[in-house]
Structures are given as structure tokens and as C-alpha cells.
Amino acid sequence: MTSSSQAPVRRPRNRKAQIAETAAELFCARGFHNVGVDDIAEVVGITGPAIYRHFRNKQEILVCAAEELCALVESVIETGAETGGLDGALRAAAAVALDRRTVGRLYQWEGRHLPEAGRLVFAGRIEKLIRRLRDLLLRSRPALSKSDARYLVLTALSVLASPSTHRVKLSRAKAEAILLAIADDVLGVAELPAAGKAADEPAPGHGALLPRRERLLGEAVRLFNRHGYHEVGIEDIGAAAGINASSVYRHFPGKASLLAAVYYRAAERLNVATNDVLAAAVDAEDALNRLIESYVRLTFDQADLAAVYVSENENLPADDRHALRAAQHQHVDTWVRLVGSVRPGEPAAEVRFRVHAALNAVTDLVRLRASAPTGPERVTTLVDTILRGTR
Template identity: 55%
Template structure:
């Protein structure tokens, strides 16, 4: 094959993978077909198969691209002599790449679970190796850190960098890059309290047996949706996990979609009531923000599976439910934005909103960690430093 034809073939393959990644993130892997991808690319369905044998192969190519570029960004400053420059170059490259690929940056985190086990293992090894490299860059700059603290701050920094893919807030490219880098700066420079014993949240085999049937079904559905993904779970699976006949499930929920919506409404309702109670007696904006941080961290850690489902399965909600839940989410974010603006005035609301989404994403990601050094207290302290409690001064080693 002539070089020009090979080049066109490679370009077409990359274009297909990118378009597919955007669709997978927007609609969910199981809600996208080969014909959908072909339509967006502007080719026929059969033409896809000249490049990829299956839809899963398209997903694998898209994830491979993300993981490869992630590693390249992390290594982009390896040739530099100064630890500050190596780390700063890597982080800036990651921020820029994530903003370039904002619509697909969460592909590996959520849709990667639909790859074959051996593919997941290969990608995980590559990704984990790059994360390890980034942690070592941080330790070069801050040798006083314990390794588990450096690991925690590295994960939190990556969560900040990925956060634009979790929301739709609008900000100019220059300001978005600056806002995310400022948050990363606060995370990398953070001082963490000494870790206390992490509160155990391991699920007991009999944990849900005393719940009423409806609550038991909801609890098991959330767990299974998180572990397998919405489309990989059936009503029969949920009923079996709850110890209830599949036919009896319909006494409580008309469909699996209704179960999913109930999980979202449960999360929203609990959050609204808790936030209202915590803010009612606050006497200053700083006190209110501190209480909001503590309450949100506690809820998210307590129900990490529910928080993950809330982020990863929204495309499977009915349109009416999705509209109502997004409106509730916007109201919650605006509560944060208003308090952060009062505590740290002088910033545009759109920039404050970007920082707020970054902080919320850090909580969701850390809540799923099994590392005993990742605790509610330490996560809340990290958020306080990100959002201006007590001080949001910019560390000098990231100046410029």
C-alpha cells in the first residue's frame, strides 16, 4: 500500500476512534451502535469494519489513545534538570490535553470497564506506571512527603485535571487552563493532617437483610450498577441479590430505569436535606463553607457507590428525570459557588464554578479509594485549601 494510502487509513482509524469516544462518553457504551459512529464520521456502517472488527475494538483503540497520550504528557518534562520544571511541565501538558479532549477525558474511568479483562489489565498497567512516575516527580519536589501522602496528592491532582469532563460549565480556554492549574497547585502544595484510622465501610454479607424490601432493592441495585454498569445488570440480578423473586421486584419498581432514577433522587434528596441542616446555624460564610465541605465529604464517603453511579450512569435516565436532576445539581453547585465567592472574593463566577467542580470531583474520586491514608478528615482538609479555607495563596514554585 502506498505511504499516502496508509496515512489516510491511519487518520480515518483515529477519527473513528475519537468520534466513538465522544459518543461513548455522551451516551454510554451500550447506547451507541456501529451505525451511530459511522453516521457521525460520515461513512457507512460496513466501512467501520474495514478498520475495526467489533465495537469493543473501537473502544479499545480510543482508550489506548488516551492512555498513551497520558503517559506522554507525564514524561514531557523528563529531559529537564530542575524538579519544579519537570513536574510543572507534566501537569501543564496534562491540563492542556484534557481540555483539548474534554468530551472524552472520562472514557477510561467509566467506559473502560466494558473492555475485555486482558485489555483492562494492559491499560491499567500503563496508566498506573504513569501515575507512579508523576508521584515520583512530586516526591522529587517535596521530599518531605510520606509516599502515601504523595500518592494521595497525585490522585487528587489528576482528579482536578479530569474534572472539566464531568461538567458543562463554560470558560475561555485561557481562563480554564489557569483555573485548573491553580487548583492543581493548591493540591500539590497542600499540607495534610496526620492520618487517623480510616472508618471501615466494608459491606457485611447481611448488611441489607433487615431493610424493607424496597430499600433493599435500591441498595443492591446501586451496588450492582456500580460494579457492572447499568446495562450489565438485569432486574433478575437485582432481585436475586436482594433475596426477592424477579417478579416481585415489579411490585416496587416498574422498570430498571425507575430503579436507577430512584437512586438519583435518593442521592439528591439526602444531599439537599443535609446541606440545609448544616448551613442553618452557620454564622459566617467561612463557617458555612467548612460545614458544607464536611457534610459533602461524609455523605460521599458513606455512599461512594451511589456517588459513582450518579456520575457514570446519567445517560440512562429518562429525559424528564435527567432534566429535573440536572436542575437540582445546578442548585447544589451554585450553593458552593456562592459561599466560595464570599470566602475568596475577586474571582469571576465562572472561574469559581470551575474550581468548585474540581473540588467536588476530588471528593468523588477519593471516596472510592481503598488506601487507608485517604480519610474523610484529610479529604476535607484538602478541599479547604483548594477553596480558600484558610488560605488560597498560590505557592511560589508554580509561579508564572
């Protein structure tokens, strides 16, 4: 057969959606700034210039990915709610979370790379979704305040989204069952402690007496969390710390080494706090109680540091990233051991799913503290529920 008689190669009708979904997976795996248009094109199986037939730039791809994820979640939750009320909506949300596990972190960190208008639209659609679930919860629990119902829904959604933050493997049926059981426990919490007062921003000049290296670390954490690693320069960090940019290099050879120092600082604080808990505990039950309280309070006290710790991992130098991941795994192992002791008979993989759900809830609830009145006591109550369950 001659080439002239061959059927022409046609682009798939869903090419734009395919590009957006592939890009979302890469953004979540490597970080937005670590992915180029050519990287996306290679995975899709097209040339870089072919992407520009659909998108003007990488940020536009991110906007499309966020919109499509929002539209999917909105659609399945509404369908689930129409047929099964709150239970149906949660089941639909759990299914999406597992089906789109590789792009779930889009809601958590990569959304900050959206243009302001896109970010506002994205936030508005998520808030509308939260209110829909809140209203469904209030139908079955009318005595709840709208604020408490919203808070419980936020926590349940964080639980459902948590598989995107880890790689623990479970069968689809087991994973869905444990996520729904935890979400159900969370939405059934009888009483939430009163919300605490939001922490004030540090006053100007706060920390001025610290040594230069410590001031640089503190300002780097704050700026990385506000703007993202790639949007912050050494000059910005130096200026915020009241130090000339050239002097910064006396303490750190570059921005990557400064980021690594931030991570090692966070890992060290977490390790010390955990060891203190284990040393003071009389048994596993007591240790878990102390660990929950210690971890939640540390996350509140070091909110910027905790946020950077879970959001900028892919920007670390490779050797540091591997070393710090090993430390993270050891920390999770401690949680798994203690939770396993209070839930005897539960398979280790299911306990790990439960632990990651709890840790993700802490991250999200502290991260959203400006829009969801919270406090250590509230979060501790919910983490305890996630880990121990009510059944």
C-alpha cells in the same frame, strides 16, 4: 469532466484513530451501551460496515480509544517533564485535559467496559504515569512519604481532568491557569491527616430487616456500581435482595424507574444534608466549612450511591434526567455562592471551575479508596485547599 477522469476518493490515513476518537466522545456523552456502531459511523461520515474494516466490534473501538488517550498523555507528560520537570509535566497534562475535554471521562467510568485484559493494561499504564509524577514531586519535596506524594498526585490529576465533568466556559488561557494554580496548591499541601481504615463490606444478610422496596434500592445501587446499569437485570437485583423477580415489579415498573428512584434518593439525601448545614451555620465561612465536611462524609458513607449518581446519568429516562440535572445545578450554585464569598473578586465562571474540581476530587478519591489509603479528614483537607487556595 467525466467521472472516469475524477481523482479517486481515498480514505484518510488516520481513519482508525478518527473512529476511535469519535467513539470515545460519544461513549462519554451518552454512555457506552447507548452508542451503536451506526451512531459512530454517522458522525465520522462513513457507513456502519466500513467501521468493521478497522474494528471487529464496539468494545475493540473502546480499547483503541483508551490506548490512544493513554499514549497521548504519556507522551506529552514525559516531554513536559524532560523540559520543565514537574511544572512542565503538569502544564502538558492540563493542555491535554482541555484539548480532549470531551473524552476525559474515559478514565473515570467508561474504562469499566474494557475487557479484563485491556482494563489491567489501562490501569497499569495509569499507575506508571502516577508514579512518574510522584517521583517528580518527591524531588522537590523529599520529606513526603511515597504514599502521601502519590495521594497528592492523584488529587492533582483529578483536578486537571475535572473539565470533562462539566460545561463551564472559560477562555483557554484562564482555564489552564486556574487548573494549574489549583494543582500547585494541592501538591504543596504541608501535611495530610492520617489515612483512615477502609470500610468493610457489609456482612451477608445486612439490611435483611429493611422493607422490600428499600432492599431493592440498596442492592440496585450496589450492583449498578459494581457492574454498570446495562450489565444488571431485574432478576439480579431481586435475587440479591431475596425477592422473586416478579415481585420486584410490584415496587418498580422496570429497571429504568428503579434507577430513577436511586437518583431521587441521592438527590434527596444531598438536599437534606445541605439544608441542615445552611440552617446551622452562623455565616458563609462557617457554612462552607460545614458543607465541605458534610459532603465528604456523605460521599464516604454512601460511596456506591455517590458513584452511581455520577456514572449512570445518561441511562435515566429523559424527563427524570432533566429534573435531576436541574437539582444538580442548584446544588452547585450553593457551592459557588459560598466559595465566591470567601474568594471575593474572583469571576463566577472561575469559581465554578474551582467547585467542579473539588467535587470531582471527592468522587475520585472515594472511588479509588481501595488503592489509595484515604479518609474523610484527608479529603476534607484537600477540598478545602482546592476551594480556598493558598494564595
